[in-house]
Amino acid sequence: MSQPAFKIIIVGCSVTGLTLAHCLDKLGVEYTILEKRSAVVLQEGASVAVMPNGGRILDQLGLYDAFEKATVPLDLTDAYLPDQDFRFTSDYPRRVLATFGYPVAFMERRGLLEILYDGIADKSKIHLNKGVTHVEQNDDGAKVHTEDGEVYEGDIVVGADGIHSKTLREMWRMMGEPVVNGIAQSESQNMSVAFSCVFGISHDVPELQPGEQILRMCNGSTIFVMGSKGVVFWFIVTQLNRRYEYHDAPRYTTEEAAAFCEARKDAEIKEGVTFECIWRKQHVFNMLPLQESLFQTWSHGRVVCIGDSVHKMTINLGQGANCAIEDVTVLCNMLRAFLAEKREKKPSYSEIDTLLRRFNKEHLPRASTIVETSRLTTRVHAQVGISQRIMTRWVVPYFGKFLQGKPLGLIASGPVLDFLPLKRASYPGWERYRVKKSSRGAGFWITAFLSLSLLAVAATMYGWGNSQIWADWNIL
CATH class of the missing domain: 3.50.50.60 (FAD/NAD(P)-binding domain)
Structure with a gap:
């Protein structure tokens, strides 16, 4: 057999x-x-x-x-x-x-x-x-x-x-x-959370070209913007107020994520373009803690x-x-x-x-x-x-x-x-x-x-x- x-x-x-x-x-x-x-x-x-x-x-x-x-x-x-x-x-x-x-x-x-x-x-x-x-x-x-x-x-x-x-x-x-x-x-000791990330996708943002990547480094945060076919992918990575462990890492509601983005809509992405240009065309977004x-x-x-x-x-x-x-x-x-x-x-x-x-x-x-x-x-x-x-x-x-x-x-x-x-x-x-x-x-x-x-x-x-x-x- x-x-x-x-x-x-x-x-x-x-x-x-x-x-x-x-x-x-x-x-x-x-x-x-x-x-x-x-x-x-x-x-x-x-x-x-x-x-x-x-x-x-x-x-x-x-x-x-x-x-x-x-x-x-x-x-x-x-x-x-x-x-x-x-x-x-x-x-x-x-x-x-x-x-x-x-x-x-x-x-x-x-x-x-x-x-x-x-x-x-x-x-x-x-x-x-x-x-x-x-x-x-x-x-x-x-x-x-x-x-x-x-x-x-x-x-x-x-x-x-x-x-x-x-x-x-x-x-x-x-x-x-x-x-x-x-x-x-x-x-x-091998897992911690020190940053959060809002990630999103926006449609029809004419100010940004396919293949274009923008990296905006700030004190304590980073904004990434990448143009692709008809869409823009974007991330906002932010340092948290302290180092968290797995069980007590922050959790974010959709409303909290939206408020976070609204507060940054005037942030300059490149000359003549603010984050609001991307945010108002958002199709979907979410906010999560970033485990390491x-x-x-x-x-x-x-x-x-x-x-x-x-x-x-x-x-x-x-x-x-x-x-x-x-x-x-x-x-x-x-x-x-x-x-x-x-x-x-x-x-x-x-x-x-x-x-x-x-x-x-x-x-x-x-x-x-x-x-x-x-x-x-x-x-x-x-x-x-x-x-x-x-x-x-x-x-x-x-x-x-x-x-x-x-x-x-x-x-x-x-x-x-x-x-x-x-x-x-x-x-x-x-x-x-x-x-x-x-x-x-x-x-x-x-x-x-x-x-x-x-x-x-x-x-x-x-x-x-x-x-x-x-x-x-x-x-x-």
Whole structure:
């Protein structure tokens, strides 16, 4: 009698969960998706950035063409500092496209979900209104119980259910971890909330052009505006009055979000354009606390959590969805090799536990680098602290081209699916900027970045600004 097919239960029909489904389809691995909501695609007012490191993986899966047709690449970024008379223009988005063959582009989150959902051939594998109540596992397999009394069985459970992940909390329960105020005691220092964000979408704003990006840095807040096809995506990220924990983070009503925006309608976006021009054309908006987290333990036994459930970042770097896509990529690469080695033999509990622990250990440093870079970027944009103010006023405007190697390296160092061909591999930036693995973590490189930034200020003061030395130091 043949063994039952190896099967994965995905909790969450998110960008993460649907990307995983596409990868499993390519691998020929059985799966079921459980989604607690009544629909896959809902209008929530959110947009999502797809960077080259996420875009090339979507391209491997045959999904990028639809995304590309629906979006407009960002071209130049006009950045304004609190000093109203000081601004500079960065060609970073344009350079990203020339370097990697993929642009920086935004679209509505629901639009990306539609692309991912439409690409699933067998939609009977997706089950809606399936809120998870509890998970159990043993030597024979895993079972996921849902609110309607159904039980779904598989070999691995993957939590792709976001920041408030039920899968993660079930994993903590099975580990015997004490949970205090919604977070495992051992992870309590690994999540905090220091910023909020109003995000919205406006239609028909003639003052802003497709591909135009404006970054307005203020003392304690940042306004982002991105023009696309017939719409404008915008965010207002604001530093909170103190650092909150998960359980006591502020929650905002629609009325509070509207009042927040009304109070800022006179804020200048660019010459002749105020925030009111965007706000009065708003189609949808929302206001949320921005959790920042990097949990250390992602798996236990047959259960593993990925995406926002284990690493959540602010929106400033635009890498949240891309980092989740990378999680899927690394997990599926390991899974492919693992199943090829097992052939027809059913993997044991211990073997699966070892596989998922290895995934956690090997991918955590990459996720840590992205989360920490996002954390720094958010504070630089909001002018939090003297070093951040020095960086934006004296370093980036004059030495930005020489300091682009670090963010380009962050993109170039992302993983790819090792079982599917690359579509745009000929672009030189992927190899040129790829960062070799190092024992030095993100903290080391961020410290180095700040140190060299201060050195750059000294260079400006002493007239070294045009020295070839900066061109040679393209390491940041």
